[in-house]
Amino acid sequence: EVQLVESGGGLVQPGGSLRLSCAASGFTFSNYEMNWVRQAPGKGLEWISYISSGGSTIYYADSVKGRFTISRDNAKNSLCLQMNSLRAEDTAVYYCARAFTQQLGFDSWGQGTLVTVSS
Amino acid sequence: QSVLTQPPSASGTPGQRVTISCSGSSSNIGSNYVYWYQQLPGTAPKLFIYRNNQRPSGVPDRFSGSKSGTSASLAISGLRSEDEADYYCAAWDDSLTAWVFGGGTKLTVL
Numbered sequence: 536e537v538q539l540v541e542s543g544g545g546l547v548q549p550g551g552s553l554r555l556s557c558a559a560s561g562f563t564f565s566n567y568e569m570n571w572v573r574q575a576p577g578k579g580l581e582w583i584s585y586i587s588s589g590g591s592t593i594y595y596a597d598s599v600k601g602r603f604t605i606s607r608d609n610a611k612n613s614l615c616l617q618m619n620s621l622r623a624e625d626t627a628v629y630y631c632a633r634a635f636t637q638q639l640g641f642d643s644w645g646q647g648t649l650v651t652v653s654s
Numbered sequence: 655q656s657v658l659t660q661p662p663s664a665s666g667t668p669g670q671r672v673t674i675s676c677s678g679s680s681s682n683i684g685s686n687y688v689y690w691y692q693q694l695p696g697t698a699p700k701l702f703i704y705r706n707n708q709r710p711s712g713v714p715d716r717f718s719g720s721k722s723g724t725s726a727s728l729a730i731s732g733l734r735s736e737d738e739a740d741y742y743c744a745a746w747d748d749s750l751t752a753w754v755f756g757g758g759t760k761l762t763v764l
Contacts, residue, residue, distance in 0.1 A: 580742050582753035596752050640689040640704035
């Protein structure tokens with residue numbers, strides 16, 4: 536069974552940092568491209584970052600560029616999102632989502648982890 | 655303000671056919687595939703349509719997608735109560751080098 540399990544969310548003060556993880560199982564992680572998508576409370580979906588299967592290609596949404604860093608460890612079947620200089624508007628549920636290729640869409644999502652940025 | 659534009663709400667009675675629209679531009683829908691995701695309350699999104707009109711296994715054939723120019727639509731026929739959810743369209747945007755989503759449409763089954 537395909538599983539994506541996010542962790543690392545929590546309450547952080549503005550300007551602080553947080554590192555999210557996504558543990559993958561049930562599939563060959565190294566074959567899949569991965570993304571982070573977030574959803575602010577009561578709001579819609581916002582894509583924030585992509586990393587290719589080998590990690591060589593990375594994209595970010597303008598809203599997080601320069602503050603967030605995506606990375607992966609294929610040996611550990613793990614995806615990470617390092618979030619720095621956090622702002623109140625970064626408060627959201629963060630989902631990791633896989634795609635065999637981006638053209639096939641995000642076919643499996645984790646359950647999400649809540650990040651709250653507040654003083 | 656989302657890059658892709660969807661109506662905030664849609665509704666229908668059981669058995670009806672409902673269509674949800676998604677409007678974009680030449681840099682996203684106009685030149686790339688459209689995807690649709692269903693999100694039931696309190697759950698993660700689920701891929702419902704990929705490459706404009708393809709259904710993943712397990713998605714009922716009551717759901718269909720189409721695209722024309724810079725617009726796309728999701729049609730749901732034979733509406734059922736379990737279809738009540740939020741639906742999001744998405745596409746890759748060549749200018750932004752980013753995935754863009756619509757603001758979501760809340761479908762209510764009356």
